[in-house]
Amino acid sequence: MARISPRKRQVVSYNEDSDEATAKADRSSSTSSKKSKSAPLPSKNTGKRKLESVAEVEQGSQDTIQPKRRKPKAKTEESTMPLAERTPVSSLKKLMYIGAHVSAAGGVQNAVSNAAHIGANSFALFLKSQRKWDNPPLSTEIRDLFINNCKEHKYSAAEHTLPHGSYLVNLAQADESKASQAYKGFLDDLERCEQLGIKLYNFHPGSTGGEARPAAIARIAAQLNKSHKATKSVITVLENMAGAGNVIGSTWEDLRDIIALVEQKDRVGVCIDTCHAFAAGHDLRTPDAFNKTMAAFDEIVGCKYLKAFHLNDSKAPFNSNRDLHANIGTGFLGLRAFHSIMNHDGFRNMPMVLETPIDKKGPDGKTVEDKQIWADEIKLLESLIGMDPESDEFNEKAEALQAKGASERSRIQDQVDKKTAKDAKKGSKAKAGTKRKKKSQGSDEESD
Ligand SMILES: [Zn+2]
Ligand SMILES: [Zn+2]
Numbered sequence: 001m002a003r004i005s006p007r008k009r010q011v012v013s014y015n016e017d018s019d020e021a022t023a024k025a026d027r028s029s030s031t032s033s034k035k036s037k038s039a040p041l042p043s044k045n046t047g048k049r050k051l052e053s054v055a056e057v058e059q060g061s062q063d064t065i066q067p068k069r070r071k072p073k074a075k076t077e078e079s080t081m082p083l084a085e086r087t088p089v090s091s092l093k094k095l096m097y098i099g100a101h102v103s104a105a106g107g108v109q110n111a112v113s114n115a116a117h118i119g120a121n122s123f124a125l126f127l128k129s130q131r132k133w134d135n136p137p138l139s140t141e142i143r144d145l146f147i148n149n150c151k152e153h154k155y156s157a158a159e160h161t162l163p164h165g166s167y168l169v170n171l172a173q174a175d176e177s178k179a180s181q182a183y184k185g186f187l188d189d190l191e192r193c194e195q196l197g198i199k200l201y202n203f204h205p206g207s208t209g210g211e212a213r214p215a216a217i218a219r220i221a222a223q224l225n226k227s228h229k230a231t232k233s234v235i236t237v238l239e240n241m242a243g244a245g246n247v248i249g250s251t252w253e254d255l256r257d258i259i260a261l262v263e264q265k266d267r268v269g270v271c272i273d274t275c276h277a278f279a280a281g282h283d284l285r286t287p288d289a290f291n292k293t294m295a296a297f298d299e300i301v302g303c304k305y306l307k308a309f310h311l312n313d314s315k316a317p318f319n320s321n322r323d324l325h326a327n328i329g330t331g332f333l334g335l336r337a338f339h340s341i342m343n344h345d346g347f348r349n350m351p352m353v354l355e356t357p358i359d360k361k362g363p364d365g366k367t368v369e370d371k372q373i374w375a376d377e378i379k380l381l382e383s384l385i386g387m388d389p390e391s392d393e394f395n396e397k398a399e400a401l402q403a404k405g406a407s408e409r410s411r412i413q414d415q416v417d418k419k420t421a422k423d424a425k426k427g428s429k430a431k432a433g434t435k436r437k438k439k440s441q442g443s444d445e446e447s448d
Helices: 006-011 020-029 033-038 042-048 051-055 065-070 074-080 109-117 140-152 176-196 213-230 252-261 274-279 287-300 334-342 372-384 392-429 432-439
Strands: 097-101 123-126 161-164 200-203 235-239 268-273 306-311 351-354 359-361 367-369
Touching: 097 372, 109 123, 109 140, 123 351, 140 176, 161 176, 161 351, 176 200, 176 213, 200 306, 213 235, 213 252, 235 252, 235 306, 252 268, 252 287, 268 274, 274 306, 274 334, 287 334, 306 334, 334 372, 334 392, 351 372
Parallel strands: 097 123, 097 351, 123 161, 161 200, 200 235, 235 268, 268 306, 306 351
Antiparallel strands: 359 367
16 A cells, blocks of 8 residues: 555545535545545545556555536436346356446445446445545435345345455554554444444455564554454454555465454455456465465365455556556456366355556546446456356457456566566666565556
8 A cells, every 4th residue: 555656646536426415424534634634625636636646456446436427317227227137147057147336426325326237246345435534424314225225135244245444554564643543533433334234344454564564464463353353253354465565465374464463363364366367476376376376275275264255356566566467368367267277166155356547548648447348358257157268269259358367468568578578677786675564566467
């Protein structure tokens, strides 16, 4: 999270549109100079936005705000005309719940209809603005709307929703006042989960901030223990990360070490982001690589802790430590990796959430979201269940998608190669110990 530039931070705002209360909170919070800097200014953001930030999927999912802000009514119209019918999970050869990280602009209840709109069988959402500290409390009205919408659209909030935590929260924070602010924000999210009947809560483990890793990991675990005591049932789900350096959670060992210190083991889990895993050096491309990676995960962390997936291909090559989500099959992972995942019995009944880019250039040159991409990717992934990976059907699909992503892959490969060469030059002068740090420095393009 530390590598998001201030410009990018502003790209995403949350439910200020048609949400008076939030808008007010925004204005009042801008009295602090620090907060006013990060307070989203939608009109400016639109102009500053580049297509490049498409890669920042976790942010991109909230960008629906722009059109909605102008035409709040479009929301309901949109929801009534699904882009794809939902596949009954019972009709699949394996019970895979595939969805996407949808917008909760206007209130968490809208995430439910946004998920139904794209034919998702699971979904992720932000429970509040993921980029500011002050948020209005969850009203009973919004809570009831969310619960009723889940009922109406037949989503199990407990099993198949996977909220994503705030990017501001770093549970490894050493500074006492910042740590208490982080805890407050974290706990508030967990409380929202419990009010909404949500069982799983996904978050980024945190950053060492340059301090000793074991102590940082102990701080995360201590915050988790405290939060578990303050709540009843929600499971805190650690997301694996792509980056190196100060980032915690790019190795299975980091996740193991956090879990080891968690007292209530049934309150902690792991979400594997396929792009992050691959970029962090956990290969999934071939069935053999997939099996080895999952065996290592089981041995080091334990498959019983696996609760969810973020399904993303990777624009960046293996072990590059870069977090650049690609559309399924178009990246360096390729469709074969997703075939392995979709056909693995152990992954049944978990939320599997796309965070792939859906931004496109519209006819006027402005960036627009095309949610059809998610609707189609959900169907694509579902079609892989039980498909023969040696079949022409599979190979044609896989090749077409690889061709689609070829130029983007070579563009990022180029960047990585240049950086590796530069690092090697520096490395020959400096000590090897600085390697980790260098690897962590992403470009402006990098996402969380
Ligand atoms: Zn994430
Ligand atoms: Zn990511």
